[in-house]
Amino acid sequence: MPGTGMRQLRPALSMSLLLVGTRLRLSDTVSRLDSPLDGQALSRILQLLQAHPDWPGIRSALTIMADYLCDHRPPIDYRRRRHLDYTGLLTDTVWQRICRDTGTRGTSAMRARITGCYLFERISGMPAESAPGAVDNAEFRTHIADFPSYLTPQLATALDEHAADFLAHHHIRREPVVWRPPGAVLAGLHLPGEAPETVDVAVLHELIGTQGYTLGAAANGLGITLDLARYVLDLHPAPPRRRRGTNRSLYAFQAARAALPADRFIDLYHRKRLSLDRIAVQVGVSRHVLTQLADSYGIARRAPGNQVRAVITRDWLYDQYVQCRRPLPDLAREVGISNAAMARWAKFHAIPMRGRGGPSHAANLAARSSAATAPALLQPALGEIGGHERLRRFVAAARYDTLTHAAKDLDIYPFSLIAQINRLERDFGETLFQRAQRGHPMALTEFGRTVLSAWESAEITSSRFA
Incomplete structure (x- = not known):
């Protein structure tokens, strides 16, 4: 669309859906969706949309889609996903393993970073440039936007499986990795551009595969926009092709x-x-x-003397160490290997490790037992040691207009308080605070007020649940 690009148009359309049938201020939609755009930018794009010759169709599409989303609750809680910690989403080691398993070329650290940003956008719904490790320049953004031309069906499946593991690690197991409303919802409307279903996918695959066209040249050859070509390849990755000189x-x-x-x-x-x-x-x-x-x-090779070493599979180790939170020494004793050997298996399988000096399994069990007498609403946050302290600081921070001000008065580092609040929100699976925005102080969400009330009504003390 003249005057704007997909980086601005996509978040603007998302916020526009919130405006349908409401009297929300533009700034309210920005804060609710944690948008990278501000109200002024949203206003400018809305004006561009209204001036477009296809505005009647665009307006109908926004109204119909808003009604559909109101009647059909999306299966993904994107608010929760926006507040996950995406640090280490895709490590170099994991990316190299995925490349090896799927026959994908390009195992460099930069390619891993580009892929991680692509996954971040796919999982969170936020722009890829907001991902940890993103490089703020046009070239890097273009690499991320063009990533669908690098996808193969095997790589796409492996990345979605890794994304599902990442979500499960954050206690999200009943949501799909990604979701789109059905295209039929907008059938029959006169909208700008070509409909994705009109693109000849086989020809697009042929152009960028066998004939070696660049993505832009392939789009030009089909008479479609570059953005549409990217979208179609994201839905329908091209099969792998063998190039001359490939290893x-x-x-x-x-x-x-x-x-x-x-x-x-x-x-x-x-x-x-x-x-x-x-x-x-x-x-x-x-x-x-x-x-x-x-x-x-993960099949261990036989040692000299025909002695077979223990075979530690990733599924078993992930379930026992991450899901059941058993310490590595316990697992090592169970299978009859050394602690160091078990640690090497964890590194080999790219299992996310708990930090040194962190809460031990026994201490966590004690915390869970103690939390059993707490109100049911608070138990998710009290299941591991440190939960009581995190809740106490949440209660103290609720009086302030920003977490930074709260940390200063409470004499703790701001990043420590922010990390504790983020941890509570992950434990609860809900947002406790609407973060402070320009002109709008931090405020408790409805769930945050419920947690605060439950804490105060129960008169919890550190001697009871610490």
Whole structure:
């Protein structure tokens, strides 16, 4: 649209949906959606929309979509997702493993950063440039916008699986990774641009794949906008293509993975005791490739003397360490390996580690037991040690107009208080404060007021729940 781009148009359209049938001020919509735009920018884009020749269709689309969202509650709580901690969403180690498992080229740290920003936008609904580690320049933003041309079906599936693991780590297990309202909702309206379903996906794949067109050139060849080409490829990733000079070992690894699933590999190597050399001959790859495949599956190679080391799978370790919060030494004793060996398995599988000096499993169990006598509403925040202190500081901060002012009066570092409030919001799965915005002080949300009331009515003391 002349006068603006997708970076501004997308958040502006989201905020416009909140204005339908209400008397909200523009600044209110900005604060409710934590938008990167301010009220003045939103006003400018609304004026551009009203001046567009297709404004009647645009206006109808906004009204129809607002009604649809009112009648059909989206399956994702984006407010909660906007307040998650996305630090470490996609580490270099995890990205290299995904590349190896999916046959994806480009394992560099910069590519991992670009992919992490793409995932951040996909999960949170916020602009990719707001992600931790984003680079604030036009070139980096273009790399993120063009990322769908880099996707393959295998990579898209692996990234969504990783995103689901990330959400589960934050206790979000019943939401899809991403959601879109059905396109049929806006069927029949006269809107700017081409409809995504009119794009010939096979031809687009052919142009950027076999013929090696750039994304912009492919869009021009089809007579569509660059943004539409990106959107279609995000929905329908192009199949992988083999380019001249591509590393053959990457494809050998993929062939071995397809021919030898993990359960069959374990059966041949550990149960039937076949050697790696013999299995490699059966599959038709080198022993080196087979060794890489064993590492990707987490299959330990036999030590000299035919002694089989413990096989620690990622699913088991993630469930026991992250979900059940068992300490690594307990797990090491259970399978009969050293603490250091178990730590190496955790690093190999890119399991998020609890910090040194953090709460021990036994102390957390004691905290959970003590929290059992607290009001049910407060128990999610009191399930681990430190919960009582975090709640006490939340109550103290509720009197202030910003968390920074609260931290100063409470004689603690602002980042410490902010981290504690963020942790409480993750534990509750709800927002406690509407953060301070320009001209608007921090205020308790309805849920925050409920938590405050529950704390005060129960007259909780540190001796009771600490």
